[in-house]
Amino acid sequence: MTQYHLHLKGYVGGADFNTESVLATLAANPDAEVSVLVDSTGGQLATALSISSAFHRHGKVHVHFSGMNASAATISSLGAQRISMDASALYLVHKCSVAVFEWASMNADQLQEYIDSLDKQKANLEKLDSHVAAMYAARCRKPHEDLLALMKTGGWLTAKEAKEWGFVDDITEYEEDVKPMMTEALATALATACIPIPAIPYAEGKTEQPSEPLFTRFMAALAGLFTFGNKTPEAAAQDPDTSIHNQEDNQTQTPNTPITPMKQMPHIEATLQVEGFTPNAEGSVPLTEAQLQSLEDHITAQETRITDQENQLTERNNRITELEAEVRALKATPADTTSSVVNNNSGENNQQPNRASEYLARVNSAKELYDLVS
Known part of the structure; x- marks a missing residue:
């Protein structure tokens, strides 16, 4: 044999x-x-x-x-x-x-x-x-x-x-x-x-x-x-x-x-x-081994990119959750009055009279002067 x-x-x-x-x-x-x-x-x-x-x-x-x-x-x-x-x-x-x-x-x-x-x-x-x-x-x-x-x-x-x-x-x-x-x-x-x-x-x-x-x-x-x-x-x-x-x-x-x-x-x-x-x-x-390594590197890079994007998405979701909590807290707080704002605006309006008010003031001044002369 x-x-x-x-x-x-x-x-x-x-x-x-x-x-x-x-x-x-x-x-x-x-x-x-x-x-x-x-x-x-x-x-x-x-x-x-x-x-x-x-x-x-x-x-x-x-x-x-x-x-x-x-x-x-x-x-x-x-x-x-x-x-x-x-x-x-x-x-x-x-x-x-x-x-x-x-x-x-x-x-x-x-x-x-x-x-x-x-x-x-x-x-x-x-x-x-x-x-x-x-x-x-x-x-x-x-x-x-x-x-x-x-x-x-x-x-x-x-x-x-x-x-x-x-x-x-x-x-x-x-x-x-x-x-x-x-x-x-x-x-x-x-x-x-x-x-x-x-x-x-x-x-x-x-x-x-x-x-x-x-x-x-x-x-x-x-x-x-x-x-x-x-x-x-x-x-x-x-x-x-x-x-x-x-x-x-x-x-x-x-x-x-x-x-x-x-x-x-x-x-x-x-x-x-x-x-x-x-x-x-x-x-x-x-x-070839080089081509297989190229595929491995490409897949690894894509996985890293996906992981980074998932982390960014998680951070954004967490930020959205925080903002939603702040909105709920603001809704639960009693609202402030607006009287001071109205008064301030009124004061500003008094300090800055319009043309009609100025005309009336001049008329009154002229009348008072006339009364004194007469």
Whole structure:
């Protein structure tokens, strides 16, 4: 029975298939051949390239494929010195792809900008396809054009076909090897990633594929992306600033990925200073640690602002309560009389007579003078 130093499985870039575990295992066995068991339908190209490079630098690495292996999982093995494969295992290569999400009303200028951005993504994908095809061609010792054509076809290869192409060196029949079995969960994952579903037996005694058409199942899986309820935390922690991440690393889709609407989130985009988001095949939106910290700082600042406003509101409410108490106290106090005010006003009026009073005073003075003379 083969003893493996490392088992890489699941999503490439996830917890069970990452560069850190590979580097740690290789470092722990600097002078020995490291045996690695791989069982994965793909994931991030960036992680696959890193692992392939690590295998190449170590030198003595043996990769063994079991189950269904596709996309980035196959790329990760290219740096190994020796590659073997179960007789019952499957192998798939295909062209790079990027999830396209756009839901907006655009004028002619905006449409042109969007077309230009798609043209740029297309050029990047073509460059990546050529690079990956060159890696496959070097491994298989076949023309670059042949591998590029095979990637465009994107069909599953049996172990025998994979060996004929030169992807693997040996085919094994180990008693402990488990033949790949199809499950509903795996079929849904493959359909969501636009990877062809192979004709292999279904688990639990099922030998036929579901009667529901593949397109219907794919659309149902695609609709599930809008809930974003099945995010992979490891995928969300990846760095979208990596040159081949977030646009070119999505190796689990075909080039004909339909344009799927995505709800715009202007507040989050403004906080992170990005123009939209590009989810990967699993519906996850990768964020860097710096972006997560930016969100944390923004939320903290908003909570502080809300707390300050609540304190100000409390102070105002307390002041209103005090003023209301003063008003009630004033209402309960007996009112002052206004006689003094009236008397003062009367005095002022006497001190400042009007014209009629002055005329009458002059008449009286003249009369008194007349009486004295006469």
